[in-house]
Amino acid sequence: MAMRELVTGGAACAVPGSSSSSNPLGALANALIGSSSKTQERLKEIPTSATTISDGNFYAGTDEQLNMLPGSEFDHPLQSNGQGAEFFRGFRSADQGRLADVWDEIHSPQLPHAQGRDSLTNLPVMDHTVRVNMPLRPDFDGPPQRVLSSFLHSFVNSNRGGIPFHPTPLPVLGLSEGDKQCIRDRSSIMARHFFADKNEDFINAQVNALLSSLDIDSDIQERGPQPGRFRELEGYWNESQGMLKPGPHAADGWVDEYAQHRIQHGDPNAWAHSFELQHGANGWASEFEHEQSQIASVNQIGGSNIANLAAMEQTRMLAHTLAQNNDPKFQNSKFLQFVSKMSRGEIIIEDNQMKPAVVSARGDWAAEYQQQYDGGHTWADQFMHEKLSRGPDGWANEFAAEREQHGSVDQWANEFSKLQVQDWAEEFGNQVGKGALGENSADNWANTYDDFLNEQVAAKQRSDTSRGIYEFSDVNPYVGHPNPLKEGQELFRKGLLSEAVLALEAEVLKNPENAEGWRLLGIAHAENDDDQQAIAAMMRAQEVDPTNLEVLLALGVSHTNELEQAAALKYLYSWLRHHSKYGTLAPPEMSDSLYYADVARLFNDAAQMSPEDADIHIVLGVLYNLSREYDKAIASFKTALKLKPRDYSLWNKLGATQANSVQSADAIEAYQQALDLKPNYVRAWANMGISYANQGMYEDSIRYYVRALAMNPKADNAWQYLRISLSCASRNDMMEACDSRNLDVLQKEFPL
Amino acid sequence: MAKSTQLKSDALMEQMKLHLSTDAGKQLTNKIGLVYQINISPKKIGFNEESYVVDLKKGEVKKGPYDGGKPDATFSFTDADFLKVATGKMNPQIAFMRGAMKIKGSLSAAQKFTPDIFPKPSKM
Numbered sequence: 001m002a003m004r005e006l007v008t009g010g011a012a013c014a015v016p017g018s019s020s021s022s023n024p025l026g027a028l029a030n031a032l033i034g035s036s037s038k039t040q041e042r043l044k045e046i047p048t049s050a051t052t053i054s055d056g057n058f059y060a061g062t063d064e065q066l067n068m069l070p071g072s073e074f075d076h077p078l079q080s081n082g083q084g085a086e087f088f089r090g091f092r093s094a095d096q097g098r099l100a101d102v103w104d105e106i107h108s109p110q111l112p113h114a115q116g117r118d119s120l121t122n123l124p125v126m127d128h129t130v131r132v133n134m135p136l137r138p139d140f141d142g143p144p145q146r147v148l149s150s151f152l153h154s155f156v157n158s159n160r161g162g163i164p165f166h167p168t169p170l171p172v173l174g175l176s177e178g179d180k181q182c183i184r185d186r187s188s189i190m191a192r193h194f195f196a197d198k199n200e201d202f203i204n205a206q207v208n209a210l211l212s213s214l215d216i217d218s219d220i221q222e223r224g225p226q227p228g229r230f231r232e233l234e235g236y237w238n239e240s241q242g243m244l245k246p247g248p249h250a251a252d253g254w255v256d257e258y259a260q261h262r263i264q265h266g267d268p269n270a271w272a273h274s275f276e277l278q279h280g281a282n283g284w285a286s287e288f289e290h291e292q293s294q295i296a297s298v299n300q301i302g303g304s305n306i307a308n309l310a311a312m313e314q315t316r317m318l319a320h321t322l323a324q325n326n327d328p329k330f331q332n333s334k335f336l337q338f339v340s341k342m343s344r345g346e347i348i349i350e351d352n353q354m355k356p357a358v359v360s361a362r363g364d365w366a367a368e369y370q371q372q373y374d375g376g377h378t379w380a381d382q383f384m385h386e387k388l389s390r391g392p393d394g395w396a397n398e399f400a401a402e403r404e405q406h407g408s409v410d411q412w413a414n415e416f417s418k419l420q421v422q423d424w425a426e427e428f429g430n431q432v433g434k435g436a437l438g439e440n441s442a443d444n445w446a447n448t449y450d451d452f453l454n455e456q457v458a459a460k461q462r463s464d465t466s467r468g469i470y471e472f473s474d475v476n477p478y479v480g481h482p483n484p485l486k487e488g489q490e491l492f493r494k495g496l497l498s499e500a501v502l503a504l505e506a507e508v509l510k511n512p513e514n515a516e517g518w519r520l521l522g523i524a525h526a527e528n529d530d531d532q533q534a535i536a537a538m539m540r541a542q543e544v545d546p547t548n549l550e551v552l553l554a555l556g557v558s559h560t561n562e563l564e565q566a567a568a569l570k571y572l573y574s575w576l577r578h579h580s581k582y583g584t585l586a587p588p589e590m591s592d593s594l595y596y597a598d599v600a601r602l603f604n605d606a607a608q609m610s611p612e613d614a615d616i617h618i619v620l621g622v623l624y625n626l627s628r629e630y631d632k633a634i635a636s637f638k639t640a641l642k643l644k645p646r647d648y649s650l651w652n653k654l655g656a657t658q659a660n661s662v663q664s665a666d667a668i669e670a671y672q673q674a675l676d677l678k679p680n681y682v683r684a685w686a687n688m689g690i691s692y693a694n695q696g697m698y699e700d701s702i703r704y705y706v707r708a709l710a711m712n713p714k715a716d717n718a719w720q721y722l723r724i725s726l727s728c729a730s731r732n733d734m735m736e737a738c739d740s741r742n743l744d745v746l747q748k749e750f751p752l
Numbered sequence: 753m754a755k756s757t758q759l760k761s762d763a764l765m766e767q768m769k770l771h772l773s774t775d776a777g778k779q780l781t782n783k784i785g786l787v788y789q790i791n792i793s794p795k796k797i798g799f800n801e802e803s804y805v806v807d808l809k810k811g812e813v814k815k816g817p818y819d820g821g822k823p824d825a826t827f828s829f830t831d832a833d834f835l836k837v838a839t840g841k842m843n844p845q846i847a848f849m850r851g852a853m854k855i856k857g858s859l860s861a862a863q864k865f866t867p868d869i870f871p872k873p874s875k876m
Contacts, residue, residue: 561875563760656874662770690872696776720840724868
């Protein structure tokens with residue numbers, strides 16, 4: 001869409017009074033792309049040998065000539081208001097499509113002779129001659145219209161084979177200021193598409209050659225209101241052009257267009273109107289960028305990532321607000337740079353990780369153009385089609401139609417409005433305005449951001465483990481081991497959990513149907529304080545062996561830890577159903593709609609059936625955790641511990657329950673029991689840290705977190721908690737070591 | 753519990769309630785002394801919100817909107833995002849920029865809302 005917008009250009013170039021919305025280069029591009037599918041193939045011009053009258057009065061003559069051309073008088077009698085722009089108006093009129101036709105006439109090998117125009121027998125000859133001459137020595141004789149079109153052609157042609165374009169003296173064309181501006185803007189933009197593979201100097205040289213030949217001043221003129229405070233936004237825009245990297249022309253052309261839109265179409269059309277509604281009187285500049293990001297996003301992202309678009313938009317508005325803070329320190333802060341980068345889509349945030357955008361935002365234009373160019377017919381067809389239906393408000397309709405076609409825009413817009421981004425951006429702006437942030441707030445933000453940046457850089461690119469998908473380690477020395485399961489069991493017994501994980505991964509890679517391999521892997525992960533991986537592994541185990549009680553209990557516990565009540569309840573209920581002894585208690589139809597109270601009642605029945613079964617008390621304890629009846633849960637675990645005093649995971653369960661019911665001192669005792677039985681129990685070490693932290697003993701908590709991390713550096717939760725404790729203990733000096741996950745430094749600083 | 757809500761955050765709020773009765777929790781109350789209202793939606797901000805008031809003046813957590821006037825700051829989250837912020841998985845500023853956290857009220861009050869005010873859940 002961007003390219004089409006660009007080429008068709010809306011009505012920006014139309015002189016007031018013109019009913020058309022096309023423009024010379026649009027027509028030219030259309031012709032260039034190939035117009036054999038046109039339905040209204042007509043010859044409107046025939047080449048004449050008339051030389052240009054250079055007394056400035058040539059239009060009259062030309063008009064006369066044109067009117068006398070066979071066939072042309074029926075199609076488009078020219079209004080003879082005698083002004084120079086007249087020719088140009090016809091020239092840019094898409095309905096008449098003269099330029100395009102001229103081009104066909106000159107260039108098309110299969111010159112259409114349809115509709116009884118065959119009588120123009122002189123044409124083919126002319127066509128031939130011109131074709132021979134055309135690419136290198138364009139024929140600049142003839143009426144201004146032809147001169148201009150062939151001139152522009154030679155400009156366009158110069159891209160083929162990379163022949164530099166040479167300025168050529170031209171007869172005076174009598175272009176109006178608006179015409180010139182239009183040509184200047186368009187050519188500079190289009191040149192960047194034609195010469196996408198050339199460097200900037202070459203492009204500028206080409207454009208300047210063209211412009212100087214046409215006697216167009218390539219300087220930018222001051223047009224339209226341009227309040228100083230939007231210079232920043234202008235800067236973004238220019239930067240955001242990425243590889244297109246236009247000179248001032250392109251950006252200015254756009255700005256200018258928008259300004260003109262506002263003047264010419266401010267009233268009647270909805271699009272411009274809604275601008276004003278949304279953005280107030282001087283909103284156009286910001287809207288310009290807004291529009292920009294919309295267009296760009298539609299093209300390259302195609303609605304695939306709404307969240308990023310919204311984030312981009314939000315940060316854009318934030319950037320806007322922040323940019324008004326004049327503190328130079330703040331202006332140079334990484335934070336602002338980050339925000340503005342993000343607002344331009346150069347950075348996207350995904351799963352709380354920053355990533356550079358995969359494709360440079362606007363760099364795609366060129367590629368897109370190339371695509372359209374290749375599939376030129378579609379483009380041309382569409383263009384022609386729209387030419388037919390174009391009314392005075394054509395461009396607005398077109399725009400609206402485009403928006404409908406690209407459903408994602410609407411989707412995006414809806415999404416966007418639902419988020420009520422504006423609300424908070426305004427809110428933020430208000431707060432800044434009121435000075436509620438206080439003196440240092442900007443620095444504060446910047447610092448926080450810098451901290452976060454460091455954290456992110458340090459963090460491994462490990463996104464949240466997607467639900468239920470087991471993530472294997474990249475490098476695994478146990479692959480190829482003759483009996484990885486046995487090795488894994490051995491390592492697990494020795495308490496080398498991280499090693500055991502690797503061996504067991506090798507086992508399940510070798511035998512994906514090995515339920516015991518998956519189960520032990522899940523347990524190893526749980527003891528290593530990684531519930532996501534534990535759940536993923538246990539789910540694979542359950543797939544293979546749906547009735548394994550240990551697996552079902554483990555899944556129930558892990559989901560409880562993750563606060564997923566419904567899932568936890570489901571697995572705990574399954575445990576009961578598949579139990580050889582208590583299965584009869586559980587009516588199978590109940591599993592469709594589980595209510596906590598019913599399940600709890602069943603388990604209590606079971607516990608009464610066999611009070612000596614430690615397992616039933618364990619499950620009951622987990623169940624009470626789920627309902628946060630911690631006292632009952634503690635009682636159940638204590639009962640179970642009397643039956644199974646050497647179950648280290650049971651001690652940990654007791655400790656965690658006590659910790660969650662703020663009996664931290666008791667919890668630490670229980671954890672210590674667990675650790676005495678299993679010194680490498682990472683989860684218990686991490687839980688120790690949590691208990692100390694929750695009591696406000698941050699220095700102590702740090703030592704335990706570091707200990708846990710030394711045994712399993714992949715325990716992300718512990719890293720996050722460590723960071724919080726460091727900050728609460730005012731140990732910002734160690735923050736960098738934490739962010740870079742430098743365990744050597746941390747262990748030295750915080751020995752246990 | 754299971755009947756009333758399925759929000760994961762509910763568990764954390766419950767723990768916060770208990771936490772505020774401990775010494776550490778009382779220190780927190782003295783340190784911050786502000787009232788936060790937190791609106792949590794299951795999937796999408798603004799839909800089916802549950803409100804919690806974390807009153808760090810009185811040291812209370814209550815369900816339902818604040819009835820003592822205007823809270824110092826009101827936050828809106830989805831369930832998952834609130835947990836991420838509260839457990840240190842997501843930085844509040846980043847959450848704000850992503851629109852994962854919406855703020856009303858005093859921004860200086862909002863800036864005191866950091867992950868460390870919530871207790872960390874222990875794992876079985």
